[in-house]
Amino acid sequence: MRPPTWTACPRTTRTRARADMTPDRHRAAVLVLTNTYDVTADVVLRILSDRRVPVVRVDLGVDLLEGASLTAYYRTGEQRGALRTSSRELDLTRVRSVWVRRPSAYEAPPGLNEHTAKFASAQAFWGSGGVIASLPRAHYVNHPWHIRNAEYKPAQLTVASRTGFLVPNTVITTDPGEARRFCTDQPGRAVYKPLWDSRYRTEDGAAQTVWVREVDPAEIIDAVSVCPHMFQAKVGKAFDVRVTAVGDRLFGVRIDSPDLDWRHRQDLMTCAPIEVPDSVARAITAYLAELRLTFGAFDFAVTASGDWYFLECNPKGQWAWQPAETTAAIAHAIADQLERGPDS
Template structure:
């Protein structure tokens, strides 16, 4: 007998990775309810009652309604932020806070639901310093990394370890002339670490592989001894079910941990490698394994 419980997919309207997973689940006869929390409260509504018997109620989009107690799994990807543009700044700030802790709290409290991943665990794991510390504890090799707002410390680190890259600690989307843009990972010299470093926190690291995507090729490899065990230890530390790990492999075949993105992109690698990644994630969400 098929399982009638739906899979909840929480993400923005444009998300090709969520698109292919949703299509895979649909082809299997699994009901998918997709929503963007940024649509709340306009085209998205929630009714949740919490009693001594549990959490009851529903969440509704223009086309579907899901029973909160009947959701089998939640695929939390990249929803857009709450926006109350019709309100003044003070009221909008209050409304956003209520939406975050109201709708967000309900989505984080679904009974019997498998989270891929739980939004609170994603939040914990997105702090790069915490991730690097957890990687050390999991016995990954971690490249020398500096987090600082001191120009002098940055210059000294670059001179000691160069070549060094700069990458943002978190990467919000900027709108430049109406187009979305993000701060890219890039090489940085000691001369470039000027007084502007004092303006906020910056992350400098010994190595990275993403400075020239055009030269990259892709193939399936077997990790060396210890990597799989360290992966599992890292995931347990943050309570993650899924993670997109980035490593750099040096000329001595030593694997260096760079980061783990708990909501990372992966579908582009399926066509490059032939690995059944979409099917594997659908298996997880369907709870078929």
């Protein structure tokens, strides 16, 4: 059993750190939902530890299978509950903030048959997930329901168009003919992007990442009809930009990479801070407000003429890979959000 910690300490291995300080039970805690190996979370938790803010870090998809328990009571005018482990107890009415980072999926305990396991994992998702998403007076970064809504690519494109971003011509289709026609009509050619970051498994079971890549219309076969595919006009970019938004604070980084998809070979890219134009900043603020997000990692393709084209916004995006000063600034901004709680 790995009990959740009240604060975080620096890690040198992939084991959960333990804090030495005694939790301040007179102050509401920050609840951090993430997996054991999330070193990005450690950057923020070290700051909260220095500020002596009580923190509970837990991975419910794993910890609830290893002895932890979650209980919630509801009655007219009252809601209460507790998260208990072998060594900790968190009063769910005294959670100031919830940081939904990278928690494991809810799974069933080992040893169950297939049908019982599916039932148990579904009950865990809707039960435990619903309890954590409904804590009274807690501030969420981001709320899990808002994360889910904001992860749909069609929703991102719809909101981006409505809030003032430049959006590349895009089609999402199950019609091979429509896909071919769209790609043929794009003067600067077209690219394919997966609608979700799913790992594609080959016949031998190996998982492969599907990167953004240029598409020749002649490559598009009738198998497009198996599921929706997204094709997008290729932006003639001079460079990429990642803007990490935390509340009303924006942190822009220019990315120069030899690849169409800079994530493919990150060892070849270079990054440097960049100012975010006012028009883009206003669109980001409007986008976050419409999707009810506190945090968002925005990706843009910037042309030689200075046009910023919206590509996507990840409501749980990684950010600790950026230049040290940018990473530190983002970490402090997130810590500020979590420490202030629901009045932020």
